Amino acid sequence: MLLISDTVEVGGAKGPAHKPIYPASPVELWNPEAFTKGPPMGAFEEMRKASPIAWMSEPEDRPGFWAVTRHEDVMRVNADYETFSSQRGGILMSHQRSEMQLARASLDAMINMDAPMHMQLRREHMPYFTPAYLRGLTDRVEGEVTRLLDAMAKQGRVDLVQAMSAHLPLFTLCEILGVPVEDRPKFLTWMHFLELANSFAAERSGGGGGLESAAAEVPPEMKAFLDAFTNAIQEMFDYGRHMLHKRRLDPQADLMSAIAKAQVDGDLLADEYLDGSWLLIVFAGNDTTRNTISGSMKLLSDFPEEKAKLIARPELMPGAVNEFIRMISPVIYMRRTATRDVEVSGQQIAEGEKVIMYYGSANRDAAVFADPDRLDVTRANADKHIAFGYGPHTCIGKRVAQLQLEAVYRQMLGRFPDIQQSGPMDVAPNNFVYAIRSMPVEFTPET
Template sequence: MDLISQTAVEGVAGPGTPPTYPTLSGVDLADIFRFTQGQPWTDFARMRQEAPVMWHPEPFDGPGFWALTRYDDVQRVNGDPETFSSQRGGILMSMGSPEKRHALLFRASMDTMINLDAPHHLQLRREHMPYFTPAYLRGLTERVRGEVTRLLDDMEPKLAGGAAIDMVEHFSSVLPLFTLCEILGVPPEDRPKFLTWMHYLERAQDLAVKQANAPLQPTLELMQFVMDFNNNVEEMFEYGRTMLHKRRQDPKEDLMTAIARAQVDGALLSDEYLDGSWLLIVFAGNDTTRNTLSGSMKLLTEFPEQKQRLIADPSLLPGAVDEFIRMVSPVIYMRRTAARDVEVNGQRIREGEKVVMYYGAANRDPAMFENPDQLDVTRANAGKHIAFGYGPHTCIGKRVAQIQLEEAYRQILARFPDLNWTGDIEIAPNNFVHAISKLGVKRGG
């Protein structure tokens, strides 16, 4: 099964039909540096009000896209994969210029379940399901609870005397990788490799951004990093291939075995799709939960009265977790490509044009959520958020994310009720995920 030729398409130039709504001046959702200040909530509010299906030109030579910001429109597109395809163009706004792509990472990011439509998407999804059922997750919850306790034990002396620490380094980046390794069945001695791989992938993205902004001089240090990065990427994929092939010969009760033995149309996955499955689970199992863990601490500091309600009544926490996810919306957007001519909210869209759904904008639509910019841990419909998508592509691991958030904040609020964000935050230049790379926290005011 090789679909790279189908997924790596940019879409047709447009707009092919007259825009119903204006392209708003000052709104640039392709400028990744704007996202270092957080998601552009003010722009999203303008778009929902004035241009809910807005033609957005791309800053480079590629075609633009239709940007959707209203809850109902995002839900509709997510729920209609026959009209709005993941497979025809993948999920990213742009593929980037071919000469700047990392060949192995690019291909793996294309050859993956998230970029497939039915029936292949459903076949692969079905293979993963046994590791996300309530029965399996009950045992996982106990292990997550123990890891949260261990991490907080390690943090306690570092927070002594009002000292500030980075929550991302000491907690938010560690817990999701632990949970991922537990589900995959990664041996404990191999788990430090995952932290190293993530470190290099994140640093490489920062360097790529700096290079695009102002070309870097080819210093010995930079050349060494590039060599180390390539070695680590190769090691990450080689480890995945080796372990997955081992699971084919010696199956175990873990997700790695499910991936290794998954079949599409009666055939095992090719090595290219094993690479894609490996990359997807490593990223999807880590990035969004990590950023929501950090973003939730920021929210509870910004809304101290809501924090006190949770401390006074911990039974509110399951609903509060949905509210955290709604407000953080760690995945900023998902792309689809129109498989036929269609109309959305009065706007005609041509077959082949790109449609980009902004989850954060939809999750703050006042037509669905009253006072949407206010954290409300008792919000009755918080679970209606679409931060995990909607329809057949709903994130398969959403319950795992909820478990980690609930266990983390149950213990944090009980043990460190005075833990707060210091105001120190760094957000990576990324317009696909809300990537919090540093979040200072300390005990006290």
């Protein structure tokens, strides 16, 4: 089984093979600094109207890409995996060849695979994301939310990221994986360094140079951070390999065992693919839910009348959570690479060119969602959002994210009905995920 990290295409010809028929983008989408206040929704609105398939030039020797912003076109690219490949170029804006473990593991993972390998691995994971399994998980998630709210209750003012958003997704992930309780604090440390490194990589490489490769050229004062980072990431991979090999010998009823026993074409995964599976589940299983929990607080603070509806009618929460996810769209983009010449919305795209789908833009498309920039907790078609992707690569953990958000906001609004954002949130310069680093909130403390 060939490794994606050995076969993925990098680079490419500079500029588009076919003349762009639409105007250029009004914002540099390759530049993470354009995302420090969240995704540039105003620019995306302009692009949907005037430049739905816009050519985006990139700096230095990077080739550029086609930015896809309309809901219909994003769905088309997502669904047609034969024409728009995840595996040929990976799912990040750009990759560099590297022998570093983290850079390779970011490629050797299910999210970068096309059919049939993707579907074979996906089937192995599915038992831990079914409604029957999640029913048993829900009570444990509800209990952890209660515990975290208890710790907040007497304070009246907290950073929601540190008090809730950073903890609940890791708890839930560890429950699904079957991580021993005594090992769980390690995950907080690993995520701390992965978050810092992800933002650092985005700043230095436009979100696609790989976490370690982007951190390779740094000033001397960063050496202490890099040493700590290297040690933490090595520990993460060593732990993952150890536990996955342990599960092969002694399987349990958990997702870790499913990953360990997964096969492609009858063969167990090589260690490199175990690394990729481990990195994907640790990072992706945490990051999107973390940022959606935080971003939902901003929405409810910006639209207090919708918050009042939820407090008065808690039964609206499932639909409201879909609306939160639609408006936040925590994964900003996914990349595909064209496997043949193709036309999208009148624009000719050449074989080998990068195609970047912007989920947040698609989810604000007025052709699908009326008054799309307004939070509406009763929106009838909120579940038509594509924040979790569409087609074969639809996020396998989307229901896990939904049940966590439902538990957080049902309980939190029930206990702290006046909770609201109390200061500016801090967003990392990251054009791949909506990376909220802090979200100050205040509320009347419980006595």
